[in-house]
Amino acid sequence: MKKNRTLENAIAAIPSGAVIMVGGFGNPGTPFSLISELVRQGQTDLTLIKNDANEAGHGVSRLIENGQVKKLITTHIGLNKGVIDRMNRGDVEVQFHPQGMLAEKIRTAGAGSFGFLTDIGIDSEITRPEDLLDWQGKTYKVEMALSADFALLHAAHADWLGNLVYQGSAINFSPLMAMAANHVIVETPDLGAPGCFIPEQVHTPGAFVDSVVPLASLTSDYGILEHHVRR
């Protein structure tokens, strides 16, 4: 069953108020084209789940700058002073998690489980008394699963069954989000026919993917950020 969709159709499935996971750690893995279309279509009151806020004028930062985002669930936004300012002004609610806890909360939803027991941050101010569980003689912090209505992902390669292969450091949260979201939309510059992958090398099996959007080319968004080049 072919999962190919146009950019417009794929994003039109998203209603205002949706909870959306967005792949990417910094630029790599950020689905810039899907995000651009979401900016164009203008859905509002979105809750975003992404490792970071990208940088000013890029990726999810554009959704935040455009006032489409109610809440951001993330780990670190230190490279985006504009979003920090909006958070401080109360324009957007920001919820921070330790990075591996965010990954694991998403993965837990993706595994069809409801929460997990950890000791990360258990002695820190991020842990509230009501998060603590005494169980079989020890104390744990309970981290609940984090799911979403949609996931927007970038894959280096895909086939039209939805099998995905990622590249470089662009893997990051994407395989976890593919498992955790109810409707998974993937953009790719390289859409092949089934059989184009070695089966052991598929990162995300097509069963987790709902829509695949082929990109004719990658815009400059996907290129080198000159200010991160060491001189």
Next chain:
Amino acid sequence: MKKNRTLENAIAAIPSGAVIMVGGFGNPGTPFSLISELVRQGQTDLTLIKNDANEAGHGVSRLIENGQVKKLITTHIGLNKGVIDRMNRGDVEVQFHPQGMLAEKIRTAGAGSFGFLTDIGIDSEITRPEDLLDWQGKTYKVEMALSADFALLHAAHADWLGNLVYQGSAINFSPLMAMAANHVIVETPDLGAPGCFIPEQVHTPGAFVDSVVPLASLTSDYGILEHHVRR
């Protein structure tokens, strides 16, 4: 740092009484050569964690038949009547888990977490009242993490940093066990130098692996089981 070991040296690290995870679902992924050496060295009072008990005369069944195993933590031993009989006689203690729960308990230990909340089997006789947790208005079953002293794994390909690539249906529990055991021993018929893998295609990063044992060849244990061939 080279992680190459001889078969004898690698297995000699295991003391009697050890808790050992063994990869493989049926034959594929079963580290027959590591197991043979463990039979030869004769460590006893072992606790094994493996999806199944292999078949009579093969793999972990040999350890059980040889009286080296105190306890088996598994999901299904229907293809091994001899081990079922030993279980029924009380010669070996057998603990059953739903297959995906066993996988997830191992993976939870591998993620450095302590347990997870599920609803699998919550209405069945496998769930005891003391496994149930009321949390934020809902009832969950708590499944605790399952770790081990050692993992014995088979990889189709490895390098001497411990990077592993599996093949076919031999992936199964191996990447999870590599994360969950304190000392991970891997056999492989194809040991290469670092650089032999495409970095995105490594299934188990070398950080999780302690010893790699090169095999000169694969014995008949690794071949087709004629009685499973459909005529």
Next chain:
Amino acid sequence: MSVVERILSRAVMEITPGSIVNLGIGLPTQVMHYLPDDFDVQIHSENGILGAWKQAAPEQMDPFLIDAAGAYVSLREGASLFDSAVSFAMIRRARLDLTMIGAFEVDAHGNLANWKIPGKFSPGIGGAMELAQKTQRIVVLTTHTDKHGNPKILKTCRLPLTAKACVSRIISDLAVMDVTDQGLVVREKLVEISDADLQALTEAELTFATEGGTA
């Protein structure tokens, strides 16, 4: 047509094009051999395969590639291979459209017992609980009675349950029955048999949607 053939040839009609299907150990795994070679389906095997297919020719048989029942399978184009945690994530996230599964007992409430006969047979749970509890649609394949002629389709299961209220449809060698809020409804008969005779072989009460129609 043997009893098994009758069940399998009806069971194969349950598989809709484009779907993801798990075929349990026993009768269900044999359904694959009734599918046309070009049928658009992805067979999931819980040991880490999506896109398993019929046994390869002898010279292409791969000892490192079996399904959960131990059979040497091949792979279709577009297949993927993955670890057991991902495989069961797929199941628990309800990404499977259909699981066909065997039964020791099944009942009018859709309860399924297929993993344990206390004191007699206890090989373990395997993947059955998660498949039964989480697949979107469960179809049970079973002989209508056991080898002693006793009903396997009961008012209420007596054996330890695999999962509660999970079964949508039962295909036996005699009939196709749906689990509904009003109990079991016979949709088709697979042999010439009267309503009364079919009911006599069934502990659960049957309603006949086919009454006076097909036989």
Next chain:
Amino acid sequence: MSVVERILSRAVMEITPGSIVNLGIGLPTQVMHYLPDDFDVQIHSENGILGAWKQAAPEQMDPFLIDAAGAYVSLREGASLFDSAVSFAMIRRARLDLTMIGAFEVDAHGNLANWKIPGKFSPGIGGAMELAQKTQRIVVLTTHTDKHGNPKILKTCRLPLTAKACVSRIISDLAVMDVTDQGLVVREKLVEISDADLQALTEAELTFATEGGTA
């Protein structure tokens, strides 16, 4: 030699051959550039890299391959790339030998505060908590005092903690100090400074293992 150079050139000596090391954002990431090109080490970056290495030549720079600080890295032979769950599993399972990390404050008990200055700077937690809490050895790289000359090495941290009692060693621009059960012990001085002057710049009480020895 600048203050930064002094810290980094001492810090690089902490990296033992064959080890797995994470270099935190800020000063620590720059330590890599002080390593010889053939040094046997695997640099872990929490965005999913084991075996990250120095920036590639411009024509080989890959926009899809950055470290956690955003720098365009290359890969060494034997590198692997993986998802964030695996990356943090590696951290929480203590498969990292060493993390070098920056600090707002660090104290005599080995407590570390480096993620939040309430009311002033709150960019998020990132990977710091898990790295600090779970790496086998934590070495803090920091200027001895802040830009106003106030001590950063305290009796007890005042800012929200990243992790308790996690730091093994502190390398400042002035000295190398170990966290011990008896408090901070100065192992080396990196500049000509008297014990009294070093103590004056440090809120935590210092013990001088180097007393009368090296200066």
